[in-house]
Amino acid sequence: MLIKNASVEGRKRDVRCTGECISEIADSLEPLIGEHVTQAGGGELLPGLHDHHMHFYATAALRRSIDCGLRPAVAITGNQPSLPHDAASLRRLLAEYSGDGWLRGVNYHESIAGDLDRWQLDALVSERPVRIQHRSGKLWILNSLAVNLLDLAVHKNLPGVELDPQGVPTGRLFRLDAWLREKLGRQDPLDVSVLSRQMASFGITGFTDTSATNTAATVIQFQQMRERGEILQKSYLMGDDSLDFGHLKILLDEDNLPPLNELEARIRRARAKKRGIAFHCVTHIELLVAIAALNSCNELDPCKQFADRIEHGSVIFDDVLPMLRDLHLSVVTQPGFLYDRGQQYAKNLTPHELAHLYRYQTLLSSGVKVGLSSDAPYGPLNPWQVMESAVTRKTVAGEVIGANECITPEQALAGYLSNAQAPGGVERKVAVGECADLCLLTHPWRELRTDLAGVTVAVTVVAGEFAYAADGL
Ligand SMILES: [Zn+2]
Structure with a gap:
């Protein structure tokens, strides 16, 4: 050629x-x-370009999903009726999709119709199975028909299945994506090739799937999809503790933090397999916990090939910067959220948090490596939109968030040009x-x-x- x-x-x-x-x-x-x-x-x-943080299956599934959010999260959804703002408009939206198969909603936020459970969802749709994902990506809500089709009563002891005081599943599933995908596999198969071709049209030649639920079986599935030509890109997967390679993804949730010694044990086991560590940290507290856990495992050399990483680093205060640098951590950021969710952030965050949101220029000038990514399907997939957001930091309405964190177009491009294993490292x-x-x-x-x-x-x-x-x- x-x-x-x-x-x-x-x-x-x-x-x-x-x-x-x-x-x-x-x-x-x-x-x-x-x-x-x-x-x-x-x-x-x-x-x-290499997208350093995305969820491939969830993004592929989004293509045939109903956006239940206040506004579209991702630019790849097709035309659809206007977005819901309360229970009645959500019912009308769901009713516009005729048929009898599964309905899949995404991007739901409780400001629309409260903390939905199966019974409230039944009041919106009862004649076909529905699953709706919360915008955080942590939670799926099923209606009763869906609960029955998935035999949830039989699986009610799975960690993540919420039960009411009588021990009945409420239809709310926390972090059970892998289980859901397996259960739904035959009922609701997924075509990934359209997404892969769309990513190619953006110039994306590789991506990191950062789903914490990835196992050795998922890695094989991705290899097979590439061999069959369904996925054109090179993929790099991180995953759970059972994997023998790639990064260990550790999810931290400020409301439900694990004991430090448990985290340390996971880090030590991963380090023994020469794996890198990737911490999901959105809040300041989550970031401090990740740093504390990594610091106390300092006697074990971090893997040189697979740099330890902070996923998101959504809020980073100044006192943390030297610790990030000294631990040689890469921050894998998503300024696309500023464009997409900026207005909501401006409403919900304190001015102090807002001033330290999705920082970039300060990280670079503090000697912290930064990799760029979409976090699709939760953020915009188009890397050029993400780069634009990193440069201008404009919300969809044109307001600028954190002007002193703007970077140059060349710095933004570099965020997509580092190797899969070392985001923000040497540019290819x-x-x-x-x-x-x-x-x-x-x-x-x-x-x-x-x-x-x-x-x-x-x-x-x-x-x-x-x-x-x-x-x-
Ligand atoms: Zn993610």
């Missing part, structure tokens, strides 16, 4: 890929017999010997850098194979 007349770091270059690698770069290269030639027309050729380059994971833009970077949300991708290549080509290329 030969890409002619591309802009590589500001210089016109021809780039040849052989097998899975970049084999030659020169001012001019002649096509070989039978070689496919792409005319880049001066478009910028970048290493493919378009260079001979590198993997042929590439993203060709329609124009040179200097023309695009001031409007990242408007960037369009011409061609995406994964491991030397085309994953996407815009019409006419």
Whole structure:
């Protein structure tokens, strides 16, 4: 494969890929017999983007989900009726979807119709099975028909199944996504290929699935989906304690924190397997707990290959910055939430929290590594929208949150160019010997850098194979 007349770091270059690698770069290269030639027309050729934090299955499932939120969380949902604001409008919204199969709602928040349980949901929809996910991603609420179809009464002792005082499942399931997916697998199969192709159209050549429920079986499923061509990207999975490789994902929930010695034991077991540690930390307290746990396991060398990470780091106060740096932690952030949920944050957070929300520039200048990501389906999937949010920090209504945390377009791009295992670490380059994971833009970077949300991708290549080509290329 030969890409002619591309802009590589500001210089016109021809780039040849052989097998899975970049084999030659020169001012001019002649096509070989039978070689496919792409005319880049001066478009910028970048290493493919890596989304450092997303939930692939949940994002694929969102494509056929009803957005029950106050406003759309993710730009990939199709046209749908206007969004609900109370129980009556939620009932009307759900009623617009005719049929008799499962209904799947997402992005629900209790400000719409309170803390729903199965009986309240029955009052909204009783004639077909419904599951509605809370916007936090932690909770699913099922109506009674769904509760029965999933034999919840039989499984009521599973951790995460909420019971009423009589021991009857309320239909509220906490952090049981993996169990739900397995139970629903045959009833409600999922097509992942459309999502993968959409990601390719954004220039994404790799992603990290950060779901805490991933096991060795999930890793095999992802490999098989890639072999079958359903997933075009390279995937890197973190997961639960049973995995022997990749990061251990530890979920922290300020309202229900585990004892420190329990966390330390998990870290030690993971370190013994040469795994990195990834802590989900949204609040300041969660971050302090993660740091305390990591600090007390200091005698065990952190894995050099897999940097320990903080997922989200939504609120980071100044006194924590030196600790993040000294522990060599990468923060994997999602400024896309500023765009998407910024107005709600402005209403719900204290001014102090708001001033320390999804920080970026301060992290970089404090020597903390930062990787960029979508957290799709909870945040916007489009990496160019995420980069734009990191640069402008504008909400959907145009207000700026934390102007002193704005970064440059180049810093934003770098957030997507580090390796899967070390977010915010060394930037991948378009260079001979590198993997042929590439993203060709329609124009040179200097023309695009001031409007990242408007960037369009011409061609995406994964491991030397085309994953996407815009019409006419
Ligand atoms: Zn996440």
